[in-house]
Each structure stands twice: as C-alpha cells, then as structure tokens.
Amino acid sequence: MKARLLIPILAMFVVVGCGTDNPFDRGADLPNSGDTGGEVTGPVSFANDVMPILQVCASCHSGGAGGWIYTGGVESYASVSEVINQSSPEESELLVAAIGGDGHGGGAFFTAGSSEYQTIVAWIASGAEDN
Ligand code: HEC
Known part of the structure; x- marks a missing residue:
C-alpha cells in the first residue's frame, strides 16, 4: 500500500525537478538555447568561475594585445566589463x-557549446556581477 503512494510522489519530484534545475535556463530568450553542450547549473561567480576560464587570455592580453588589457589581477573585473554586452551576452x-x-x-579557446562559454554567458545574463 505504501509503495503505491510513494511512486506517484517520487514521479512528481522527477518531473518538477528537471524543469527547474537550471536557474539560467531562460528558454527561448537565449539565442542558443538549443545548444546544451555545456550545462550551467548554479550561480556563476566572477572570481571562482569566470576568471579561471580567462587565465589563458593573460599570456597575450597582459601585454594589451589588440588594445584589451587582461592580467588576471585586481583590475580583472573592470577590464572584463569593457568587453561584454549585457543586453546580448553572446555578442560580447x-x-x-x-x-x-x-x-x-589569439585564435579559439573554446566553442560556443562548451561549458566555458555557457558559464560566461550565464554570468553575463545574470547581471555580470563582481561576485
Ligand atoms: C596568443 C595570443 C592571444 C591570446 C592567448 C588571446 N588573445 Fe585576444 N587578441 C590577441 C590579439 C593579437 C588581438 C588583436 C587582434 C584582434 O583584434 O583579434 C586580440 C584581441 C582581443 C580582443 C579585442 C577585440 C576587439 O575587437 O577589440 C578581445 C576582447 C580578446 N582578444 C579577447 C581574448 C580572450 C577572451 C582570450 C582568452 C579566452 C584571448 N583574447 C586570448 C591575441 C590573443
């Protein structure tokens, strides 16, 4: 008897859970919402998530290649803020x-479907905070 009650309840959790897993899933609002290669499932931190991805950029950009200076140092947030587009993250x-x-x-470092890309898109789309 108990099992019969439990199964529908568990099934509800699975259904509800899948739909709300990803706080950055804005459905059709994201131009590449069909691209699920790199799923991002939580709040994205600039210091802990975005900066490590951009570490590879510093080898050229700490010297200001192309006019964009990025060293990975204390001014990182300011310099990243200059090259992002909050109203259209993917055009950053x-x-x-x-x-x-x-x-x-510098060539390509990751693809549009990668978790690196999705992480940065999610960070920008959620307000590009210095968090
Ligand atoms: C091997 C050297 C090298 C690396 C590593 C590198 N870049 Fe660049 N980057 C360049 C050069 C050279 C330019 C200038 C020519 C150009 O505009 O593409 C440039 C230009 C840029 C610009 C300015 C484009 C504009 O139109 O103002 C941005 C933004 C940029 N890079 C971002 C990045 C990011 C993000 C990374 C890391 C994921 C990165 N770069 C890694 C060499 C590099």
Missing part, C-alpha cells in the same frame, strides 16, 4: 574573441 567581444570569431589574433 570577449566571447566572440574567445571562440576565435572576428579573426581573433
């Missing part, structure tokens, strides 16, 4: 360059 110069678009001198 930062992301276009990182996937090798627009003839980026």
Whole structure:
C-alpha cells in the first residue's frame, strides 16, 4: 500500500525537478538555447568561475594585445566589463574573441557549446556581477 503512494510522489519530484534545475535556463530568450553542450547549473561567480576560464587570455592580453588589457589581477573585473554586452551576452567581444570569431589574433579557446562559454554567458545574463 505504501509503495503505491510513494511512486506517484517520487514521479512528481522527477518531473518538477528537471524543469527547474537550471536557474539560467531562460528558454527561448537565449539565442542558443538549443545548444546544451555545456550545462550551467548554479550561480556563476566572477572570481571562482569566470576568471579561471580567462587565465589563458593573460599570456597575450597582459601585454594589451589588440588594445584589451587582461592580467588576471585586481583590475580583472573592470577590464572584463569593457568587453561584454549585457543586453546580448553572446555578442560580447570577449566571447566572440574567445571562440576565435572576428579573426581573433589569439585564435579559439573554446566553442560556443562548451561549458566555458555557457558559464560566461550565464554570468553575463545574470547581471555580470563582481561576485
Ligand atoms: C596568443 C595570443 C592571444 C591570446 C592567448 C588571446 N588573445 Fe585576444 N587578441 C590577441 C590579439 C593579437 C588581438 C588583436 C587582434 C584582434 O583584434 O583579434 C586580440 C584581441 C582581443 C580582443 C579585442 C577585440 C576587439 O575587437 O577589440 C578581445 C576582447 C580578446 N582578444 C579577447 C581574448 C580572450 C577572451 C582570450 C582568452 C579566452 C584571448 N583574447 C586570448 C591575441 C590573443
């Protein structure tokens, strides 16, 4: 008897849980919402999530390649803020360059479907905070 009650209740959790897992899932609002290669499942931190991804950029950009200075130091948030587009995250110069678009001198570091890309998109889309 107890098992018969439990199963529908468990099934409800599974159904409800799947739909709300990802706080950054804005459905059709994201241009690449069909691209689920890199799922991002929680609040994204600039210091803990975004900066480690951008570490590879410092080898060229600490010297200011292309006019963008990025050292990975204390001014990182300010310098990243200059190359992002909050109203359209995927058009951010930062992301276009990182996937090798627009003839980026440094080439490509990850793809548009990667977790790196999705992490940065989610960070920008959720307000690009210095968190
Ligand atoms: C091997 C060297 C190198 C690395 C590593 C590198 N870049 Fe670049 N980047 C360049 C050069 C050279 C330019 C200038 C030419 C150009 O605009 O692409 C540039 C330009 C840029 C620009 C300015 C584009 C503009 O139109 O103002 C941005 C933003 C940028 N890179 C972001 C990044 C990011 C993000 C990373 C890391 C994921 C990165 N770069 C890694 C060499 C590099």
